[in-house]
Amino acid sequence: MALLRLKLTHSQKSVHVQVQDLRPDTIYARFQEEFPESGAESTLRWNDSDGDWIEIHKSDPDFEAILLAVMQKSGIVHIRSGETNGSYEPTELAQLLQRYEKVMDTFDNLSRNIVKLPPISNILIVTKPDQKLAKLTKELSIWLLETFPGITLFVDKKLQDRASFKYNEIIQHNPSWTDRLQFWTLECHKNASKQIHLALTLGGDGTVLYTTWMFQHRVPPIVAFHLGSLGFLTNFCFDSYKPAMTNILRGEGLNLNIRMRLQCSVYKYREPADQIQRMTSQLAAGDISSTSDDEAAEESRRNIETQRKAEILRKVKEMDSKEGAEVKDLGVCHDNGQTLITRIPKPKLEEFMTPTDSWQVLNEVTVDRGSNAGMLQLELYVDGNPVTTILADGLVIATATGSTAYSLSIGGSLIHPDKNSIILSPIAPHSLTARPMIIPGTKHLRICVPATSRTTAWASFDGRHRQELGRGDSVMITASKYPAATICRRDQSTDWFTGLTQVLNWNSRVQQKPFDSHL
Known part of the structure; x- marks a missing residue:
């Protein structure tokens, strides 16, 4: 049997080896043999024809057949360890441009494709908390149950006992609907969210935001009926729910608006153990007195606080450093004119930062001064680099939606929802040049309250989970892998521009008359 050639790469080292088969176990064993320092739990990836690195799963039954086809075409397969953030070898320019063209074609087709939904059996109905809408929810529910026998509906538990919904009257009309008309609560929904195939919203934009917030992972397609005072995300009129739902549930092709969401994680600063121990020792030794009137004790407290602030600033900067360590300038050696530098090891994140909450956000993240009368100071990092x-x-970090x-x-600025971008908009900035800025959605943002800030900050996520950010606390923001898909009434662009002109009255003005209009 002919031997098969592999190129194995770990860190900056590469070797060429030959194996008898391309089973995942064989590749992992040979990689461990060549690079024992990589560890048994190291993740391996192979390089496809497009230059992408694809993870090797030991349980993949088709892996060997796929790699054999690649081997017959190129004669060798490149295997490497590590994360997916780039490869260890430079990418050819032609290959990079080819990948760019492929990505652009993919994004173009993403918004133009006519999509056919999988079979739908479970539908969630989310109604705006308004007493008058219970009657409309009842009307929609009865029509769906009568028209589509294979459908199971999940309606808000609060409607079950409302006189306007008349649940008992619905069941008396058709007792077989008892199992097909279910009621959901937030707790029940968290345990069974994967069972929902389609979501219907009755209300305004806030109802759509609430529905996407309910799904913190995969979001089912959303059909939004506008019943609120201002609806920009709600494309469908409730009066036309019958033809709209008939087209959707019969499996006919439709347009989807895939809206990017933000993955937001809050990190709380925690005093390092060594610093707590040092301050405790100083207290025990009497360096810091408990008497506030003692000037020496007050001076010692100020020194400790200054050291603490400097420690927060240094460690937050190190955490965001791409190189994994901060470069510290030690000055110039006058003998030979060379600058002496040293690298401070990057601290472990869990030693001083504790991730607390994580949310999927459709609209925006807002960091503001809350009830503080003073101005807020925030530090902005993009991909680990301090920007400003x-x-x-405050600051608003918003999606295109x-x-x-x-x-x-x-x-x-207005951003088309087809654009995966993030817009940073300062709230009443102190500098006139602090204008809104649009950056790609793939960037990693960190909004940090510095140790030198005079006030704390308050953060909210789509208007929810408002919480205080102290000095050293930060919010990490990046594009979520769980977008929100809303069903279009016509197509993505038409719906969006129609909303601009009809809902927001964008650029609406009295048209200028011609010169001869007065004649």
């Missing part, structure tokens, strides 16, 4: 210090009443909400009201 913002002095303002959220660009027509809070971000727009403080001067942010």
Whole structure:
């Protein structure tokens, strides 16, 4: 049997080896043999024809056949360890441009494709908490149960006992609907969210935001009926629910608006164990007195606080460093004119930062000064690089979907929902040049309250889970892998531009008359 050639790469080392088969176990064993320092739990990936690195799963039954086809075409397969963030070898320019063209074609087709939904059996109905809408929810539920016998509905538990919904009357009309008309609560929904195939919303944009927030992972397609006072995300009129739902549930092709969400994680600063121990020792030794009137004790406290602030600033900067360590300038050696530098080892994240909450956000993340009278100071990092210090009443980090909400009201630009971008809009900035900025959605953002800030900050996520951010606390923001898909009434662009003109009255004005109009 002919031997098969592999190129194995670990860290900066590469070797060429030959194996008898391409089973995952064989590749992992040979990689461990060549690079024992990589560890038994190291993740391996192989390089496909497009330059992408694909993880090797030991349980994949088709893996050997796929790699044999690649081997017959190129004669060798490249295997490497590590994460997916780039390869250890430079990428050819032609290959990079080819991948760019492929990505652009994919995004173009993503918004133009006619999509056919999988079979739908479980539908969630989310109704705006308004007493008048219970009657409309009842009307929609009865029509769906009568028209589509294979459908099971999940309605808000609060409607079950409302006189306007008349649940007992519905069951008396058709007792077989007892199992097909279920009621959901937030706790029940968390345990059975994967069973929902389609979500219907009756209300305004807030109802759509609430529905996407309910699904913190995969979001089912959403059909939004507008019943609120201002609906930009709600494309369908409730009066036309029968033809709209008939087209959707019969499996006919339709357009989807895939809206990017933000993955937001809050990190709380925690005093390092060594620093707590040092301060405790100083207290025990009497360096810091408990008497506030003692000037020496007050001076010692100020020194300790200054050291603490410097420690927060240094460690937050190190955590975001791409190189894994901060480069510290030790000055110039006058003998030979060379600058002496040293690298400070990057601290472990869990030693001083504790991840607390994580949310999927459709509209925006808002960091503001809350009830503090003073101006807020925030530090902005992008991909670990310090960008600027913002002095303002706050900062709004919005998606393309959220660009027509809070971000727009403080001067942010309008962004088409097909664009996976993030817009940063300062709230009442202290500098006139602090204008809104649009960056790619793939960037990693960190909004940090520095140790030198005079006030704390308050953060909210789509208007929910409002919480205080102390000095050293931060919010990490990046694109979520769980988008929200809303069903279009016509197509993505038409719905969005129609909303601009009809809902927001964008650029609406009295048209200028011709010169001869007065004649």
